[in-house]
Amino acid sequence: MINPIYEKLAKIVIEYSLEVKKGHTVFIGGPSFATDLFQALNIEIIKAGAHCIINAGIEGIIESFFKYASDDQLKYVSRVEESVFKDFDRLIEIRADYNPRKFSTVDPKKLSIFMGTPKRKELREIQEQRTSTGELKWIVIPYPCNAYAQEANMDLFSYSDFINRSLFLDKENPIEEWRKMKKNQDNIIAYLNRVKNIQVIGEETDLILSVEGRKWINCSGQTNLPDGEVYTSPVEDSVNGNIRFTYPGIYMGKEVENIYLEFKDGEVIKATAAKGEDILQEILNVENTKKIGEFAIGTNYGITKFTKNILFDEKLGGTLHCALGQGFEEAGSKNMSSVHWDILKDMKVPGSKIIADGKVIYEEGKWIIKSYN
Amino acid sequence: MFNPFYEKLAKLAINYSTKIKEGDRVFISGPALTKDLFQALYVETIKAGGYAFLLPGIEGISELKYKYASEEQLQYVDPIVKNAIKEVNAYIEIAGDYNTRKLSMVDPKLIAKSKGSPDNREIWETLMNRLGTGELKYLALPYPCNSLAQEANMDLFSYFEFIEKALFLDKEDPVKEWLEIERKQETLCNYLNKVNKIQVIGEDTDLFLSIKGRKWENCSGRENLPDGEICTSPIEDSVKGHIRFTYPGIFQGKEIQNIYLEFKNGKVVNFSADKGQELLDEILKIDNADILGEFAIGTNYGITKFTKNILFDEKIGGTIHCALGAGLKELGSKNDCAIHWDILKDMKLPGSKILADGKIIYEEGKWKI
Numbered sequence A: 001m002i003n004p005i006y007e008k009l010a011k012i013v014i015e016y017s018l019e020v021k022k023g024h025t026v027f028i029g030g031p032s033f034a035t036d037l038f039q040a041l042n043i044e045i046i047k048a049g050a051h052c053i054i055n056a057g058i059e060g061i062i063e064s065f066f067k068y069a070s071d072d073q074l075k076y077v078s079r080v081e082e083s084v085f086k087d088f089d090r091l092i093e094i095r096a097d098y099n100p101r102k103f104s105t106v107d108p109k110k111l112s113i114f115m116g117t118p119k120r121k122e123l124r125e126i127q128e129q130r131t132s133t134g135e136l137k138w139i140v141i142p143y144p145c146n147a148y149a150q151e152a153n154m155d156l157f158s159y160s161d162f163i164n165r166s167l168f169l170d171k172e173n174p175i176e177e178w179r180k181m182k183k184n185q186d187n188i189i190a191y192l193n194r195v196k197n198i199q200v201i202g203e204e205t206d207l208i209l210s211v212e213g214r215k216w217i218n219c220s221g222q223t224n225l226p227d228g229e230v231y232t233s234p235v236e237d238s239v240n241g242n243i244r245f246t247y248p249g250i251y252m253g254k255e256v257e258n259i260y261l262e263f264k265d266g267e268v269i270k271a272t273a274a275k276g277e278d279i280l281q282e283i284l285n286v287e288n289t290k291k292i293g294e295f296a297i298g299t300n301y302g303i304t305k306f307t308k309n310i311l312f313d314e315k316l317g318g319t320l321h322c323a324l325g326q327g328f329e330e331a332g333s334k335n336m337s338s339v340h341w342d343i344l345k346d347m348k349v350p351g352s353k354i355i356a357d358g359k360v361i362y363e364e365g366k367w368i369i370k371s372y373n
Numbered sequence B: 001m002f003n004p005f006y007e008k009l010a011k012l013a014i015n016y017s018t019k020i021k022e023g024d025r026v027f028i029s030g031p032a033l034t035k036d037l038f039q040a041l042y043v044e045t046i047k048a049g050g051y052a053f054l055l056p057g058i059e060g061i062s063e064l065k066y067k068y069a070s071e072e073q074l075q076y077v078d079p080i081v082k083n084a085i086k087e088v089n090a091y092i093e094i095a096g097d098y099n100t101r102k103l104s105m106v107d108p109k110l111i112a113k114s115k116g117s118p119d120n121r122e123i124w125e126t127l128m129n130r131l132g133t134g135e136l137k138y139l140a141l142p143y144p145c146n147s148l149a150q151e152a153n154m155d156l157f158s159y160f161e162f163i164e165k166a167l168f169l170d171k172e173d174p175v176k177e178w179l180e181i182e183r184k185q186e187t188l189c190n191y192l193n194k195v196n197k198i199q200v201i202g203e204d205t206d207l208f209l210s211i212k213g214r215k216w217e218n219c220s221g222r223e224n225l226p227d228g229e230i231c232t233s234p235i236e237d238s239v240k241g242h243i244r245f246t247y248p249g250i251f252q253g254k255e256i257q258n259i260y261l262e263f264k265n266g267k268v269v270n271f272s273a274d275k276g277q278e279l280l281d282e283i284l285k286i287d288n289a290d291i292l293g294e295f296a297i298g299t300n301y302g303i304t305k306f307t308k309n310i311l312f313d314e315k316i317g318g319t320i321h322c323a324l325g326a327g328l329k330e331l332g333s334k335n336d337c338a339i340h341w342d343i344l345k346d347m348k349l350p351g352s353k354i355l356a357d358g359k360i361i362y363e364e365g366k367w368k369i
Helices: A004-017 A035-047 A061-068 A071-075 A079-087 A108-116 A118-132 A146-151 A156-166 A174-192 A277-284 B004-017 B032-047 B061-068 B071-075 B079-087 B108-115 B118-133 B146-151 B156-166 B174-192 B277-285
Strands: A025-031 A051-057 A090-095 A137-142 A197-202 A205-210 A217-219 A229-232 A240-244 A249-251 A254-256 A260-264 A267-272 A292-298 A319-325 A340-346 A353-356 A359-363 B025-031 B051-057 B090-095 B137-142 B197-202 B205-210 B217-219 B229-232 B240-244 B249-251 B254-256 B260-264 B267-272 B292-298 B319-325 B340-346 B353-356 B359-363
Touching (some): A004 A035, A004 A137, A035 A051, A071 A108, A118 A137, A249 A340, A254 A277, B032 B051, B051 B079, B146 B156, B249 B340, B292 B340
Parallel strands (some): A025 A051, B025 B051
Antiparallel strands (some): A205 A240, A249 A254, A260 A267, A319 A340, B197 B353, B260 B267, B319 B340
16 A cells, blocks of 8 residues: 555665664654655554554644744643653654745744744754764655755655655665765775865865864765765865855745855855855854865765755765855864855866865875775 | 525525526536525525526645646537527626645646637637627626635634625624615716726826717626626727726736836837736737726725735725726727736825826715715
């Protein structure tokens, strides 16, 4: 009865990404229309000998909450919400929606009261701490829905195919594909962890950054599906030069097009954009957003289209992305900011390359280090 | 059992717009997700003594048609639908969708082939002929759904209220409101039918047009809901001067911003836009698309937000719109064109006015007659 696509996806999540074992408690959140995927995940969890709690969200509930809730209600954290981050061994978030613009009419102040509740901050810290010890594993996964298809300017059938290719669900054995990606990227980061200086050359681009002493992280389906990137946080004051980004940067639903940045000693000294330059300047006014918190290379060649959904876009094979603002502690970053804003550059364009300590390691969208194919 | 919203909307559609009488046959089409409105329209049709034929569309079918159908299959329309258009007394189309971008990936040539097929042309001609003789009533009406809310950058609840206000469904008796609009606009049309020359003054704007001998139409909820506009087709070669449009023009889902047009002897002689200038250039190259086919004034003050949905936008109270291309024949227009493209100007801005034969009749979004 279960669509084999969802069975494959559930198996990746339960066996490969989260490594669910006997006795584990697993919490799944997502919109209630994702019935097929809830069902498939439930089956795999039960088969693994674990316990499954399903929280299927009803259309319109969260918008009504933000519309009518008082400050006290916004700050209220239920024992159920608390337990999710404190007690569960595994968390799964199905990322799909009835309407991705549902918060457009919500007062941003209400959102920040909700997010800034001390109890919620504490729960996020607990989640991070439990994640770092390996006690907790969590993942965000997609489900094909009209709302996201519409954002991507696609029909639902094409969008489903797009998801399937991004997660290798069109292959006989997707888990095998993800294992292969993990192994390849292990080799790449083993190489990159010994590198000191990175130079990016490309269209209107010559950017130099030091990654000395920083760690590279292999993202191959452990906390995100789709996945496929290697990233690090560069030494904060080492970034120099200029870079032109190919794809629009998207900030709270608004687009900033054709972004160009110039860096000196780690800080943006010049920033222009063809559209939304005011938004770009607004972002750069936030503390520590003039610094690069992340430098990453997308490695998922199953994703071939920019869809304005960062869960997919940042993994586009043949692109790199930089994030302005918050860096990653696990990579050695020291930059703290309330913003972490990813922007993408197409590296398939002729003449694009990445040079590591003077040696070309990546050219026109492909790795040329021997260990990677 | 019914949400009063749908009951009020259905009553408006059946009793006011299409005036269904005993024995009338009503054909209703729309996506299956609009079940509440189908049910309410069905009940009101039955209560009015009519017969309803419902054709709810299933999610994904039109995309699948374009994906798998041969050219022959794409051009085919079932006789059931053809006969319905030939025979029914009213055709009601519910505008809602699962996904407004569902045909984005389809080759536009295939869409044109399907829409221009002999079967579809026959349906279009039947529709136009029977509308002309008054044998058939046509009505398009909206349904609050997530895909349209998403396009409007709104949540579904806010969009619901937006539709409610635009159709006066928030009032005790919406039919009464629409009758009042119809009466007021009748007076305006009677006045304007005696006018020879119109001048529009406003931001970057000084436009002249002759409407001598042309008729004004009172649009007050008989064919569209929401409604609220009066329109005419100007004398083709009379348009001169320049105009800046406030809202983006939307052509096949693409936006053209800050449009500026200059006319001489009825034709666009100069134009510019901030974004989409190339597309504007392309549009103006279409035969007769450089001629004004319509001049209209939006009168629905319940609509206060531009939502990129022409069914609502062109009726915004305090705006005017001009259409490049095809004119309205029933109003005396002689301009034939493959397109009819509406663009809007905000007339609430300080200094905006409309003059009729030299007399100010409209100022900063309000009528002076």
